[in-house]
Amino acid sequence: MKEVGNIIPAMVDVTDYFPILNRQINGHKLVYLDSAATSQKPKSVIDCITKYYETSNANVLRSVHTLAEEATEEFEESRKKVAGFIHARYPQEIIFTRGCTESLNVIARAWGDKFLKSGDEIVLSPVEHHSNLIPWQQLAGRIGAHLRFIDLEEDGTITVDGARAQINSKTKIVALSAVSNVLGTINPIGDIARLAHEVGAIIVVDGAQSVPHQITDVQKWNIDFLAFSGHKMLGPTGIGILWGKKELLNAMDPVIFGGEMIEYVDRENATWAELPAKLEGGTPNIAGAIGLGAAVDYLEKIGMPRIEKHVRILAEEAYRRLSNIQDVTVYGPSSPHTGVVSFNIYNVHPHDVAQVLDSQGIAIRAGHHCAQPLMQWLGVIATARASFYLYNSSNDIDALVNAIEITKRYFKI
């Protein structure tokens, strides 16, 4: 008998609030299971960006005319909203960047180049997205530092003991994702932050997959830096956040030089503006920042604890149901498991799985997910990955399970 999942409705009226989810794809209603790559955008975010361009568009932080003052006010209001969202102590600790990748690169350059020296160690994990690996590889190469990797448990989880085994007096930076974009594992960030601080190291957290899905409290975690992207949390592309403790951001030198970030300039020399301008050289993505503020409003209206619970229930339900399908391998722990479910169908390339699913209107991602060292650890070249957000329901899991059965029949598995 065919298994039917628990009834888990979407958290919002998708038809009204997420216009794109009304689309038909290849004759089927779109089932969007690729939010880990980028989330869809609610109408309130789309409308907010349109309104900004239609009514207040101007450059920020320079001119004194009305439009410029309105734009600056909205831009700075968004900074405050983001600060509140992650429980930052000061809005000046919120630096607008292009995204998580840029934020991590800035930390590696601006903190790493200044404060690390030859022989120092950087502790990472094998599950990191390339964005939280390559900047550290490059830094290590520039200054002669060494990378160490936390051993994973059999199911891919990271434990505090595993971290403790790699952290020592030579450790200067621990850089870890809070949630894996492939395994959906949730890492014990607060405990690992304590270990890092015990040896005088700093901890950098890649929050790309965690900030959209759970309450983020940088003070409770007691971390030093956090990087994340607006586009995975209902906001627009091209806007992201670098958060750091004020004293650390103050100690860093800028990496982008030009307009906006200076205090005084003469022919030979320049001095830097106060935070956050010091680290925001050039005209920022104003509409993006304002759109991100609208996304934060939307997420807070729905409630992060509810979103966290919803996504976790869906992911664990999908994990359970996919595990019960013959010839399907699901990766990572069954619980806790959030956001994403990676899987393979025996003898079928994940790209082929994604293609058959697309023919059924289902959008998933297939590939190495910018986590090739993790693929090597799993012993696979790629996986298929379904990822969930507040607009998904158990109907989407039904559609996914059904389409996997169609794929198996197609490839005669």
Ligand code: 7TS
């Ligand atoms: N870190 C993690 C954990 C990620 O999942 C991603 C993007 C990034 C960093 C980089 O974010 P960006 O916005 O700067 O590109 N992850 C994915 C993904 O899993 N599929 O597409 C993008």
